[in-house]
Amino acid sequence: MATTAPAEAGTVTAPARPRRASAQGWISRWLPALPLLVVIGGLLLAPALLLVVQSFVGTNGLTLDLWTRVLSSELNQQAILTSVVLGVACATIATIVGAPMAWLISRMFAKSRAGWLALLNVAANFGGIGLAFAYIAVLGTQGMITLGLQGLGIGFVPPRPSSFIGLLAAYSYTNIPLFVLLTIPAMGILRSEWWEAAQTASATRWQFWRMIGIPVLSPFIAGGWLLIFTWSIGIYGIAYGLAGGGGAAAISLITLQIGNILGTDVFGAGRAAVLAVLLMAMATASLIVYRWLLRRALRWL
Amino acid sequence: MTTARVAPAPIARPRERRIGTRLFFLVAAIYFILPLVAVLIFTFAGRWTANILPDSYTLDWWKQAIGNPELVGSFSTSIVLATGTAILDILFVVPAAYWARVRNRRLRPIIELGAAIPFCLPYIVIAFGILQLSGIVVPGLQGTFLLLMLGHTAIAFPFVYWAVDAAMSAAGVERLSEAAEACGATPFQIVRRVIVPNITPGLVTGSILAFATSFGEFAMAQVVGRGLRTVPIWSAEALRSYISAPGTFNQLAVITFITFALLFVLSAIIVYWNRNQTLRLLPGAAAVAETERG
Amino acid sequence: MSSGVSLQDVRKSFGSVHALDGVSLEIESGELIALLGPSGCGKTTLLRSVAGLEQPDGGRILIGDRDVTGVPTRERPIGMVFQSYALFPNMTVRQNIAFPLTVRKRPTAEIKARSDEMLELVNLVPQAARYPNQISGGQAQRAALGRALAPAPDVLLLDEPLSALDALVRTRLRDEIRRVQQLVKTTAIYVTHDQSEAMAIADRVAVMNHGRVEQIAAPPELYETPATQFSATFVGSRNALELPVRDGRVSLGEAFSVPAPAGSSRAVVFFRPEDVEVGLNGVGLPATVEFKIFLGATSRLHLVTDSDGQEARFYADLPSRRAVALVPGARVSVRVEPTDVRAFPAGG
Numbered sequence: 001m002a003t004t005a006p007a008e009a010g011t012v013t014a015p016a017r018p019r020r021a022s023a024q025g026w027i028s029r030w031l032p033a034l035p036l037l038v039v040i041g042g043l044l045l046a047p048a049l050l051l052v053v054q055s056f057v058g059t060n061g062l063t064l065d066l067w068t069r070v071l072s073s074e075l076n077q078q079a080i081l082t083s084v085v086l087g088v089a090c091a092t093i094a095t096i097v098g099a100p101m102a103w104l105i106s107r108m109f110a111k112s113r114a115g116w117l118a119l120l121n122v123a124a125n126f127g128g129i130g131l132a133f134a135y136i137a138v139l140g141t142q143g144m145i146t147l148g149l150q151g152l153g154i155g156f157v158p159p160r161p162s163s164f165i166g167l168l169a170a171y172s173y174t175n176i177p178l179f180v181l182l183t184i185p186a187m188g189i190l191r192s193e194w195w196e197a198a199q200t201a202s203a204t205r206w207q208f209w210r211m212i213g214i215p216v217l218s219p220f221i222a223g224g225w226l227l228i229f230t231w232s233i234g235i236y237g238i239a240y241g242l243a244g245g246g247g248a249a250a251i252s253l254i255t256l257q258i259g260n261i262l263g264t265d266v267f268g269a270g271r272a273a274v275l276a277v278l279l280m281a282m283a284t285a286s287l288i289v290y291r292w293l294l295r296r297a298l299r300w301l
Numbered sequence: 302m303t304t305a306r307v308a309p310a311p312i313a314r315p316r317e318r319r320i321g322t323r324l325f326f327l328v329a330a331i332y333f334i335l336p337l338v339a340v341l342i343f344t345f346a347g348r349w350t351a352n353i354l355p356d357s358y359t360l361d362w363w364k365q366a367i368g369n370p371e372l373v374g375s376f377s378t379s380i381v382l383a384t385g386t387a388i389l390d391i392l393f394v395v396p397a398a399y400w401a402r403v404r405n406r407r408l409r410p411i412i413e414l415g416a417a418i419p420f421c422l423p424y425i426v427i428a429f430g431i432l433q434l435s436g437i438v439v440p441g442l443q444g445t446f447l448l449l450m451l452g453h454t455a456i457a458f459p460f461v462y463w464a465v466d467a468a469m470s471a472a473g474v475e476r477l478s479e480a481a482e483a484c485g486a487t488p489f490q491i492v493r494r495v496i497v498p499n500i501t502p503g504l505v506t507g508s509i510l511a512f513a514t515s516f517g518e519f520a521m522a523q524v525v526g527r528g529l530r531t532v533p534i535w536s537a538e539a540l541r542s543y544i545s546a547p548g549t550f551n552q553l554a555v556i557t558f559i560t561f562a563l564l565f566v567l568s569a570i571i572v573y574w575n576r577n578q579t580l581r582l583l584p585g586a587a588a589v590a591e592t593e594r595g
Numbered sequence: 596m597s598s599g600v601s602l603q604d605v606r607k608s609f610g611s612v613h614a615l616d617g618v619s620l621e622i623e624s625g626e627l628i629a630l631l632g633p634s635g636c637g638k639t640t641l642l643r644s645v646a647g648l649e650q651p652d653g654g655r656i657l658i659g660d661r662d663v664t665g666v667p668t669r670e671r672p673i674g675m676v677f678q679s680y681a682l683f684p685n686m687t688v689r690q691n692i693a694f695p696l697t698v699r700k701r702p703t704a705e706i707k708a709r710s711d712e713m714l715e716l717v718n719l720v721p722q723a724a725r726y727p728n729q730i731s732g733g734q735a736q737r738a739a740l741g742r743a744l745a746p747a748p749d750v751l752l753l754d755e756p757l758s759a760l761d762a763l764v765r766t767r768l769r770d771e772i773r774r775v776q777q778l779v780k781t782t783a784i785y786v787t788h789d790q791s792e793a794m795a796i797a798d799r800v801a802v803m804n805h806g807r808v809e810q811i812a813a814p815p816e817l818y819e820t821p822a823t824q825f826s827a828t829f830v831g832s833r834n835a836l837e838l839p840v841r842d843g844r845v846s847l848g849e850a851f852s853v854p855a856p857a858g859s860s861r862a863v864v865f866f867r868p869e870d871v872e873v874g875l876n877g878v879g880l881p882a883t884v885e886f887k888i889f890l891g892a893t894s895r896l897h898l899v900t901d902s903d904g905q906e907a908r909f910y911a912d913l914p915s916r917r918a919v920a921l922v923p924g925a926r927v928s929v930r931v932e933p934t935d936v937r938a939f940p941a942g943g
Contacts, residue, residue, distance in 0.1 A: 036394060037397070039458065043431060044427065046430075047433065100325075101325075114576055118571075125568070126560075142349065194681055197683075202695055202698055241537060
């Protein structure tokens with residue numbers, strides 16, 4: 001608030017700006033953002049909280065009943081375990097393939113870099129049912145590679161789309177590009193002068209990477225791993241396309257279970273809520289670790 | 302803190318290393334393009350036995366697809382839905398992002414918390430939550446186009462926010478606003494005449510990302526948009542039915558390929574608009590640092 | 596152990612740009628030679644060629660007796676200081692300094708002793724355990740110097756080491772670098788675009804332009820007798836006037852008259868502001884003071900004269916005490932000692 005200077009004799013002081021009524025000030029500070037805040041609050045925050053509440057609501061008030069029922073079911077335990085293992089496998093593959101790729105692409109010249117970025121963008125966004133279909137088109141029983149190899153006389157039996165390997169292969173199609181796109185900006189952190197300085201100090205390439213490159217980049221790579229893990233445990237579309245039909249040998253995942261319950265069981269909302277909150281907890285923990293990692297990485301930079 | 306700019310360093314590499322790199326990227330290129338090629342071939346495939354290529358080709362599937370009212374209907378539904386999502390997101394995000402920078406610093410952590418939710422929560426979970434909440438609060442909206450569009454707006458907004466926020470940072474909107482205010486402009490005028498023209502890359506990138514997210518989204522469409530047919534919904538049905546209705550499978554190839562072509566064009570646009578800077582999908586180090594410092 | 600450096604007809608082109616156009620230079624063991632010139636003159640390319648970070652298209656580079664022309668950077672006996680310090684962010688100052696020894700797998704005791712020695716040498720003992728983002732620019736550059744000298748290289752290479760620093764820090768660090776270099780007697784090649792910096796610390800200065808060395812001389816000689824027009828304009832602040840040649844002489848009225856250089860109808864003359872004698876006694880060419888700029892110990896007068904119907908403008912530097920009475924509009928007379936005037940053919 002503007003303070004008035006003590007008036008000196010003969011001088012004219014500007015009138016102090018009138019204090020806004022606090023309600024009016026409050027509105028002007030928040031109004032333009034209100035639509036977005038309503039969307040965030042009503043369509044993201046509130047539903048999440050509602051699910052948490054619903055997972056604890058039984059017939060007679062708050063209870064852990066739903067949690068015990070859900071977690072003791074063998075089917076659900078299988079689903080949880082498979083989801084986590086699949087998430088870890090996906091994240092690891094995406095990191096092993098994606099990290100060198102991100103490094104190499106970040107070093108490319110503008111034109112080829114742009115070309116690769118466009119390709120990766122498409123692949124990262126090409127998920128859901130479309131990707132499930134594309135997988136079947138390539139490696140299904142009538143898929144292109146399958147028929148091609150059989151035509152060459154190789155008795156190729158492709159992995160079933162709904163199997164762990166099938167999902168892993170399909171998920172990786174979007175996960176690897178996603179990892180690369182997420183970590184390419186971090187690659188720019190390694191300045192070329194550091195490599196030159198290391199050379200003038202007689203370090204080999206491997207010594208540079210071991211002592212400088214990897215330590216500086218590893219928080220970001222680890223962050224990428226975490227993000228892919230979080231993303232993978234929550235994938236629904238691809239999984240539904242490949243394994244959603246059910247069937248005896250189909251894989252079970254938390255997301256598929258939720259979808260299943262919602263589709264078939266009118267009274268299953270509570271159990272689905274438990275599974276949903278479980279996913280939420282895992283993802284939130286993952287994100288907290290991610291923030292911590294980044295903060296640690298920044299202490300040097 | 303300097304922004305991470307990618308500087309290609311043309312270091313002379315020994316020949317073996319360059320060949321290894323080339324091979325790696327060749328394999329990667331094949332891996333990424335193969336499914337799309339396979340889908341494309343499926344759209345033209347006639348009889349196909351044990352061979353890498355079909356025995357015969359036909360345009361039938363394309364004709365059937367275009368003549369299939371359900372397919373065409375789902376395509377137009379998706380287009381309208383995705384466009385609406387993109388528009389709504391821009392309309393909601395731009396004022397909020399601008400205000401957070403220029404007038405009310407406390408908005409920033411709130412928006413960022415909100416932006417973290419679609420990354421934390423799988424879309425199926427959010428969809429489920431919206432289903433339950435709408436049942437309690439606005440049962441009349443359940444299963445409507447509007448609700449699904451709002452849901453998509455919510456889950457796509459982080460992409461739009463990061464793109465627009467980065468563009469605002471690059472354009473220095475705080476200084477621009479101060480200069481415009483000194484010239485006597487109202488906030489609305491400032492946004493319209495000064496801010497928006499200077500953040501075009503962010504607007505383009507953001508709206509395309511919102512569009513792409515909505516177009517390919519399945520979980521929410523299935524759970525919240527019950528009864529609505531989007532491309533992913535139609536595709537899922539087609540996938541289930543491919544034993545009983547073989548032709549549907551190839552039509553599915555057609556729509557999948559069209560989706561891919563659409564995505565490719567959109568991605569090319571994004572990369573073109575961002576060619577002078579590093580494309581960020583997520584906040585990344587710089588923005589986290591900015592937030593920490595407040 | 597220090598060595599001399601020999602550059603023999605070094606050439607380097609980037610596309611159609613000749614960054615180095617046949618540079619030959621003999622640098623003596625233990626001397627600090629400055630490569631001075633404007634952006635794009637090739638000085639940095641030359642330094643990086645000695646380092647091995649650029650590969651010349653032609654010519655040879657020898658460090659001591661050894662031909663290092665094709666040898667990778669890693670195997671050259673050099674230490675390098677970069678403009679942006681290039682300290683490794685994940686290592687402390689001590690670890691940075693010790694890095695060249697660590698990668699050579701020296702025994703731990705030796706590493707500790709040597710890094711202690713370097714920390715003392717560059718006055719960074721209290722900062723030994725700090726990280727690069729916790730120290731100032733001047734401290735960072737000293738750490739970079741310590742790292743470069745830790746393996747006792749034959750040649751020390753410095754790429755505009757002071758450009759990223761504040762003006763005040765710059766002078767102090769410049770003297771630090773010179774002190775350290777004299778102490779360890781390592782041959783040093785120092786790239787800069789700042790001519791006062793080059794002349795303050797170098798044993799010899801090589802002025803470069805368009806990929807060629809225009810002149811190599813000790814600073815005083817360079818300052819007094821520039822060999823080419825480029826050197827004259829680049830080193831020291833000078834007045835430059837283009838004047839007609841008459842009867843083999845070029846003159847500015849009664850201010851000065853000197854023999855003209857052969858073969859041209861017009862000449863460019865250079866003379867330093869501090870060599871302009873300004874008097875009120877009418878001896879010399881009449882001139883008017885346009886304005887005066889106070890620079891502390893000296894003041895600079897902007898003078899305008901009329902000679903042969905042509906206006907000439909130039910500066911004169913005087914001790915401020917003597918310039919007190921010389922206000923804008925004052926009429927004075929100027930002359931310059933002929934030996935202080937250098938003439939070159941115009942258009943050269």
